[in-house]
Amino acid sequence: MTVDSIHNGIVIDHIAAGCGMKLYHLLGLDHTEASVAIMMNVTSHRMGRKDIIKIDGDLPLNFDVIGYVDPDATVNIIQDGRLKEKKRVPMPTRLENVLRCKNPRCISTTEQELPQVFLLTDAGTKEYRCAWCETRAAGI
Amino acid sequence: MRSIIDIPDLSLAELDALMDRAEDIIARPDDYADACRRKKLATLFFEPSTRTRLSFEAAMYELGGQVISVAGADASSVAKGESIADTVKTVSCYADIIAMRHPKEGAARVASMNASIPVINAGDGGHAHPTQTLADLLTIRREKGGFSGLTVGLCGDLKFGRTVHSLLNALSRYENMRFVLISPEELKVPSYVKSEALKKKNIPYTQETDLERVIGDLDILYMTRVQRERFFNEEDYLRLKDSYILTPEKLKKAKKDLCVMHPLPRVNEISVAVDQDPRACYFRQVLYGKFMREALILMLLKEAGTL
Incomplete structure (x- = not known):
């Protein structure tokens, strides 16, 4: 191909x-x-x-x-x-407006113009959590 | 501007200092009667609360300060669609410190980023409730004289209970602790909480489903409510709900100096007859919460340069 x-x-x-x-x-x-x-x-x-x-x-x-x-x-x-x-691009420690928090109770679902922020909490398992409610992001 | 959103925001030294301050307030209340004179606490409670709101307000009054408040989301501009950011920017013009409860998880973090005065998280949905953990810590220290060598049993809903996760985080920083996690299979402590609080620090723990089998080993029994809405089927709830009702009969197998705690409100998980037992500490726990909130208000106002 x-x-x-x-x-x-x-x-x-x-x-x-x-x-x-x-x-x-x-x-x-x-x-x-x-x-x-x-x-x-x-x-x-x-x-x-x-x-x-x-x-x-x-x-x-x-x-x-x-x-x-x-x-x-x-x-x-x-x-x-x-x-x-x-x-190569290393795993970022912070992702802004890339992922959306799936937690319906997260403040990011209602607060005006609040960015969707996820932080790398465990590089070993590639775990990212919402910076606001700490809900784990769904895997890749 | 320093705010307290979750227990990890406080170092071990700060936790100890807050408990020292609370003990001093208990011993010498008159010395603190004017500590916050002419300072105002704004209590912003956007969902129902009895204990926490009154505790914060009583704490500020006992420090000689004043309280302004919003009585629920329906009575505030939030009902008109105002954002948290705008609400706290406005309140910052009126008050010296904010205690906020909000049903949305992460709301307190957003408030702290926009307020120009300290914000204390008084509960943000199922996320965090740090001043409950402060009350728990002082209760344990007052009742047991310290933390070393204690076997702590956490019982009930250990999966969704925010108080349990915060307490594990705080207690795991003290040396020589042991935990017994008592819950139905469906409501065990999530693996990420166990990993952070226990496994990474090599803290010994066991997981049990039968309270009566282990109650004799415990120095602290921290009861929580098993909530019907957490179960996927009614059968499981009905099978398990009575497993964790603490009664005088079950307490017969416990140590004479056991400390029974509960974040309250209880529904039926502790029999009312247990209230008469000197080992029932949950109403003293409420009282200690007020003194820890006083200590926290003092600490944050001093750090902000307001006092």
């Missing part, structure tokens, strides 16, 4: 297989006009199977989302057809 190379944009590689769509939605790529390719269950020497997202265009992305979904994913920034930067 081949996808055209991109001139300016971002390639998110080595996403754990099955997490690509979650990352696509959390990055808001379903609401962009840029060309986006998602490849799922691609064969990988290192991982066995992996997902890849290619974004054609210079989009402002919330990189914390990538670290939240998969801190082992590789972010490749392409400029003028060349690899400008390659990096």
